[in-house]
Amino acid sequence: xxxxxxxxxxxxxxxxxxxxxxxxxxxxxxxxxxxxxxxxxxxxxxxxxxxxxxxxxxxxxxxxxxxxxxxxxxxxxxxxxxxxxxxxxxxxxxxxxxxxxxxxxxxxxxxxxxxxxxxxxxxxxxxxxxxxxxxxxxxxxxxxxxxxxxxxxxxxxxxxxxxxxxxxxxxxxxxxxxxxxxxxxxxxxxxxxxxxxxxxxxxxxxxxxxxxxxxxxxxxxxxxxxxxxxxxxxxxxxxxx
Amino acid sequence: xxxxxxxxxxxxxxxxxxxxxxxxxxxxxxxxxxxxxxxxxxxxxxxxxxxxxxxxxxxxxxxxxxxxxxxxxxxxxxxxxxxxxxxxxxxxxxxxxxxxxxxxxxxxxxxxxxxxxxxxxxxxxxxxxxxxxxxxxxxxxxxxxxxxxxxxxxxxxxxxxxxxxxxxxxxxxxxxxxxxxxxxxxxxxxxxxxxxxxxxxxxxxxxxxxxxxxxxxxxxxxxxxxxxxxxxxxxxxxxxxxxxxxxxxxxxxxxxxxxxxxxxxxxxxxxxxxxxxxxxxxxxxxxxxxxxxxxxxxxxxxxxxxxxxxxxxxxxxxxxxxxxxxxx
Numbered sequence: 001x002x003x004x005x006x007x008x009x010x011x012x013x014x015x016x017x018x019x020x021x022x023x024x025x026x027x028x029x030x031x032x033x034x035x036x037x038x039x040x041x042x043x044x045x046x047x048x049x050x051x052x053x054x055x056x057x058x059x060x061x062x063x064x065x066x067x068x069x070x071x072x073x074x075x076x077x078x079x080x081x082x083x084x085x086x087x088x089x090x091x092x093x094x095x096x097x098x099x100x101x102x103x104x105x106x107x108x109x110x111x112x113x114x115x116x117x118x119x120x121x122x123x124x125x126x127x128x129x130x131x132x133x134x135x136x137x138x139x140x141x142x143x144x145x146x147x148x149x150x151x152x153x154x155x156x157x158x159x160x161x162x163x164x165x166x167x168x169x170x171x172x173x174x175x176x177x178x179x180x181x182x183x184x185x186x187x188x189x190x191x192x193x194x195x196x197x198x199x200x201x202x203x204x205x206x207x208x209x210x211x212x213x214x215x216x217x218x219x220x221x222x223x224x225x226x227x228x229x230x231x232x233x234x235x236x237x238x239x240x241x
Numbered sequence: 242x243x244x245x246x247x248x249x250x251x252x253x254x255x256x257x258x259x260x261x262x263x264x265x266x267x268x269x270x271x272x273x274x275x276x277x278x279x280x281x282x283x284x285x286x287x288x289x290x291x292x293x294x295x296x297x298x299x300x301x302x303x304x305x306x307x308x309x310x311x312x313x314x315x316x317x318x319x320x321x322x323x324x325x326x327x328x329x330x331x332x333x334x335x336x337x338x339x340x341x342x343x344x345x346x347x348x349x350x351x352x353x354x355x356x357x358x359x360x361x362x363x364x365x366x367x368x369x370x371x372x373x374x375x376x377x378x379x380x381x382x383x384x385x386x387x388x389x390x391x392x393x394x395x396x397x398x399x400x401x402x403x404x405x406x407x408x409x410x411x412x413x414x415x416x417x418x419x420x421x422x423x424x425x426x427x428x429x430x431x432x433x434x435x436x437x438x439x440x441x442x443x444x445x446x447x448x449x450x451x452x453x454x455x456x457x458x459x460x461x462x463x464x465x466x467x468x469x470x471x472x473x474x475x476x477x478x479x480x481x482x483x484x485x486x487x488x489x490x491x492x493x494x495x496x497x498x499x500x501x502x503x504x505x506x507x508x509x510x511x512x513x514x515x516x517x518x519x520x521x522x523x524x525x526x527x528x529x530x531x532x533x534x535x536x537x538x539x540x541x542x543x544x545x546x547x548x549x550x551x552x553x554x555x556x557x558x559x560x561x562x563x564x565x566x567x568x569x
Contacts, residue, residue, distance in 0.1 A: 052461060054460075054461070073460075073465075074460045074461055075463050075465045075466075078462055078463030079463045084461045086461075090455055090457070090458035090461070092450070092454045093454060093567040094454055094566065094567055095450060095451060095454075102447065103447055103448070103451055103459075103462060106462075106463055108444070134567055148462075
């Protein structure tokens with residue numbers, strides 16, 4: 001397995017009186033796409049938000065690129081190359097598509113070549129360039145959220161449920177886009193409920209249950225083992241073909 | 242790239258409808274023009290006082306009742322300068338008057354801005370995310386500031402004579418327009434234009450507009466929203482100070498309660514406009530100013546409730562205000 005770009009060791013997160021993450025340990029290998037799976041309420045979103053510094057880890061350590069990032073403020077993590085696409089996409093509805101991307105370009109201007117590449121992944125972005133983001137469809141908003149995350153080269157991309165609520169045709173577009181992203185040297189961690197999407201794209205997988213990691217390994221191994229899928233996720237991948 | 246951004250003209254059409262509807266009710270065209278200019282002037286002054294507060298609420302979800310203190314302190318700071326330079330105010334030359342009014346406005350902006358910085362650091366920062374505590378501590382802060390004004394400037398109202406060149410009216414036929422009201426309209430338009438340029442044409446403006454919608458996402462993109470917020474808070478406090486001195490010169494006096502008295506109108510304006518919306522605040526302030534003047538003339542007994550009636554009607558039409566800010 002490649003060297004880890006991100007590693008979590010014994011991470012606990014409390015939100016108010018709730019103890020959500022209860023000692024999370026796993027690593028995200030550099031350059032690959034890791035799927036974080038688990039039932040609803042397992043703590044996947046909390047895990048991403050804790051890595052991004054949006055919720056503070058109450059114990060344990062998070063290391064990013066060999067350095068302790070447990071209590072690094074969110075803006076500093078972003079400046080160190082982590083991009084985050086939240087579950088609700090977090091687009092700025094009152095800004096245009098262009099302005100949404102411009103905000104994410106910390107070099108102050110958009111790189112035309114990079115933009116052409118993004119338009120190749122998501123042609124709808126070019127068509128809606130001067131339109132308000134709030135007027136986009138759900139699928140287009142997800143495309144915008146991902147476009148914004150990759151408008152400049154990032155080292156680590158955290159994506160929370162990119163296929164949630166999307167039509168099959170849009171999911172197919174997403175799969176193609178992520179395949180293209182995998183060709184870059186960006187490391188990707190995706191929280192996902194769509195097992196077809198996960199199996200198609202994942203190199204490695206971590207499965208969460210009740211705030212802990214209960215399985216890590218190669219995605220292909222999990223995809224091939226129906227008994228393990230049923231034990232970890234409550235159903236088999238075959239049910240989602 | 243063919244999907245153009247569409248501007249919502251309906252709230253502006255409402256302003257136009259109010260203007261047109263008032264004409265037959267007022268009866269006389271010359272009176273209507275006088276009332277309209279008076280309403281616009283009042284609206285512009287209220288806008289100056291309210292615009293900072295709406296941005297502060299939109300950016301950090303802070304209910305700052307102490308905003309009224311910035312208005313009063315700004316007015317008193319300016320009054321001190323104007324009284325010290327009263328010789329220049331009495332000269333009939335506009336240049337001489339401005340040489341006193343500009344330093345007074347600057348003093349108001351600086352002192353109100355500094356007070357805003359102090360409030361953000363000491364009073365508001367410990368209560369982020371807790372509306373009830375925000376209301377309590379900022380109301381407390383407003384009362385403390387009022388008492389401090391009494392200590393520094395005394396308990397009595399201070400008369401503030403208008404500049405000689407701005408006294409009286411300009412007449413066009415039957416139409417008489419107070420010179421000072423024209424100045425208020427011009428200053429208000431200049432402030433609105435500057436804010437519009439800042440918000441629409443600069444990167445800081447882009448960040449502010451994004452932060453009003455989703456501060457957490459702005460942080461996730463690598464920006465320190467807290468610094469931005471402090472900047473907006475101080476600028477909003479300074480604008481409140483400027484609005485305070487404009488209002489004080491309009492009323493020709495300053496008193497410690499003027500900020501608190503204006504807060505009711507200011508809250509109505511930012512609620513009508515849509516919390517966090519500068520454009521909505523501008524349109525809301527114009528509506529409040531125009532209606533207050535028209536109704537005060539046509540049906541004086543209804544004048545007291547006209548703002549509340551306006552708010553009710555607007556919220557029945559658009560429950561989130563004229564230009565709602567989509568929080569995500």
